[in-house]
Amino acid sequence: MLTLTVKTQSHEETRRVAETLGRAMRGGEVLALCGDLGAGKTTFVQGLAAGMGVRSRVTSPTFILINEYCAENGLRLVHVDAYRLAEQATLADAVTFGLTDLLAGVDGDERTVLAIEWADRIASLLPDDLLHIELRIDPEEPDARTIHLAATGGQSAEALHRLSVA
Numbered sequence: 578m579l580t581l582t583v584k585t586q587s588h589e590e591t592r593r594v595a596e597t598l599g600r601a602m603r604g605g606e607v608l609a610l611c612g613d614l615g616a617g618k619t620t621f622v623q624g625l626a627a628g629m630g631v632r633s634r635v636t637s638p639t640f641i642l643i644n645e646y647c648a649e650n651g652l653r654l655v656h657v658d659a660y661r662l663a664e665q666a667t668l669a670d671a672v673t674f675g676l677t678d679l680l681a682g683v684d685g686d687e688r689t690v691l692a693i694e695w696a697d698r699i700a701s702l703l704p705d706d707l708l709h710i711e712l713r714i715d716p717e718e719p720d721a722r723t724i725h726l727a728a729t730g731g732q733s734a735e736a737l738h739r740l741s742v743a
């Protein structure tokens with residue numbers, strides 16, 4: 578499995594790493610973001626969006642669950658936040674929130690990049706090929722984050738490779 582670990586020292590640095598990944602997106606990628614409250618998942622998606630050429634402001638979709646943005650080159654960013662789902666969300670919960678339809682529609686859609694916060698809550702619904710992104714806070718260094726990226730298939734590995742050589 579292709580993995581990459583980056584340590585950032587500030588909010589801006591996390592944004593910059595994500596922005597570089599945003600420029601490596603080609604469409605069809607699924608990004609599963611995990612990490613505690615305030616770990617930097619939304620910050621990461623904001624940087625990702627900037628790198629994809631999204632012009633509008635990216636906000637946290639915690640209360641509305643799903644936001645969609647137009648990016649450059651005909652790409653579309655779909656930003657999901659599964660926080661409001663139960664710890665171990667059931668298929669019925671996901672159906673209620675329209676997530677199953679969304680995931681089915683996005684699967685294989687070359688124009689869409691899907692970024693999911695609290696992806697561990699809907700792990701069983703996600704495709705096999707995804708870029709797992711875990712953000713970890715070190716209690717001793719409040720402004721540092723360890724970002725661990727792992728690709729679980731060919732498409733996500735290509736994206737991660739483009740990030741690692743950028």
Ligand SMILES: Nc1ncnc2c1ncn2[C@@H]1O[C@H](COP(=O)(O)OP(=O)(O)OP(=O)(O)O)[C@@H](O)[C@H]1O
Binds near residue numbers: 719722
């Ligand atoms: N190195 C860093 N990288 C990212 N964010 C950082 C860093 N250091 C400090 N921060 C701060 O941590 C917070 C991260 O907030 P953010 O909303 O991105 O987290 P989140 O993981 O989306 O939280 P939630 O679980 O509530 O959705 C921001 O206030 C940001 O300024």
Ligand SMILES: [Mg+2]
Binds near residue numbers: 618619620637694
């Ligand atoms: Mg968030």
